Amino acid sequence: MSAQAIADDVRSGRRSARSVVESSLAAVAAGDGDVHAFLLVTADDALAAADRVDERVAAGEDPGPLAGVPVALKDNLCTKGVPTTCGSRILDGWRPPYDATVVDRLRAAGAVVVGKTNLDEFAMGSSTENSAFGPTRNPRDTSRVPGGSSGGSAAAVAAGFVPLALGSDTGGSIRQPAAFCGVVGMKPTYGTVSRYGLVAFASSLDQIGPFATSVADAALLLAAIAGHDPCDSTSLDRPAPPGLVDADAGLSGLRVGVCAELVDGVAPDVAKRVRQAADALAAAGATVVDLAVPELRYGLSAYYLLAPAEASSNLARYDGVRFGLRVPAADVTAMNTATRTAGFGAEVKRRIMLGTYALSAGYYDAYYGQAQRVRTLVIRAFDRAYQQVDVLLGATAPSTAFPLGDRVDDPMAMYLSDVCTIPSNLAGHPAISVPFGTGDDGLPVGVQILAPALAEPTLFKVAAAIEAAAPTAGVGLGPHASEEPAVEEGRSGAPGGVAGTEAAR
């Protein structure tokens, strides 16, 4: 059931928010043992929040556009008094003293937070295997990864646990898992959604965005969380994009560029789906051309210097002093070192070291400075492309979901799965992944639409047209895994039930 339909039912009193939230919690209890989308299910809080929504309806008030809609939050979004782990041991025991702005806005819109979802540690990864609490599995096939880093949120929506979820996207961490799990995932224009209360990874690239089962629901969720926030100095001082998709206007006059760099290098079965989506847009009245934007090829290298550099600075705050883990030692430097060594996983250590190196004296210009110049090249290349077309079209990821364990020991292979999504982050532009049929392996394929800054209405319109033309057969829900997956569950294992608050940790 769509978020829009749920909200309509709850607002009109046809259905209680409590019954909606109860069925969401029941779905999690029944299915999340296989998927492990959630790190924490806040069942008691969710039911209490649902009751408050129902009380408002009974009192004749309007609880808001997301009334009674269950929402899952990536566990790098701060929730007051509720553990927020970032998938890391280093935040062990920490309960944030405040809510992220997006959490406040969700509640103000009547939505009900049902829990916190799994992620690659500090959002660094492309498979959700870097979580300190064990991997999430793809609900379409539990032997496959859900993508990452927002794999828990993508899986929670794909499995039908919740109709909506929030993730964060620094280099593709919403769009790539959306593609792997067969749901809609969108990264808004940088500055559209407040980052206040989003635990920082790479601040010039991070942006919060929606997961949903439809383009219309994604637009509805974005409208609820977007808009200026004085608590985030990079928040744009302009109104939120409209929550309704202008799907009826048709695509006549719209120019679409099929971006060679986002199609040529990807798996043939994925490229075939992108071409089909382009054909569908042409059939709907758009003018479709092939377009090369060669500078995008440098995006991956620039990103894997810039993002670690910003991360090495942002993660300096985990020093065992103010929050989370402390490993005692004789003096403060030894304590810092012991805490960070025990608290961070391998991928986070790799990126901190990479960033520290890229910023160090003697290499700064060659690596960090050079990557910043490449960022300018990418932005200029997009600007040129958008003089010729309104949107660009390509694959979201170079392949469908890969098997668990496949790339954990090969960081470069893992990084390459972000190659199609990174350019939009470098430029601060919006982009969306829409499910469009399956690959040869029967797993979902995501088609990506890219647009210039603040062109969300156009982006959603094109996305809705692709959604309407998408092949529907073939994408079912798992578990398809007939044998034990290759990767062992992490120590925390999968949740056994959701009887009470924190049952899943």
Add this chain to the structure above:
Amino acid sequence: MTNPLGRDEVAHVAQLARLELTEEELDRFTGQLAQVLDHAADVAGLDLADVPPTAHPLPVSNVLRPDRPVPSLDRADVLAGAPEVEDHRFRVPRILGEAP
């Protein structure tokens, strides 16, 4: 350019970042980081002397608010998350070496 990242350099970077690596980790990370930097050779080799760097996708500037006192986070809430607290402050182990 060929990257000069060797084992000693990784050990030095780890120390700067306040991380302690085992011998096995040092070997593994050296290989993996060198691989990433090798991939980055495609951008390190570009002649971009005339291209200005971009630090941020938006033209960011300082944002000021009116100088009016507003409540900040509750001190007890903030300190509740700390590993060790004394007299309403964060407590840390000694910072300087032992007195002579």
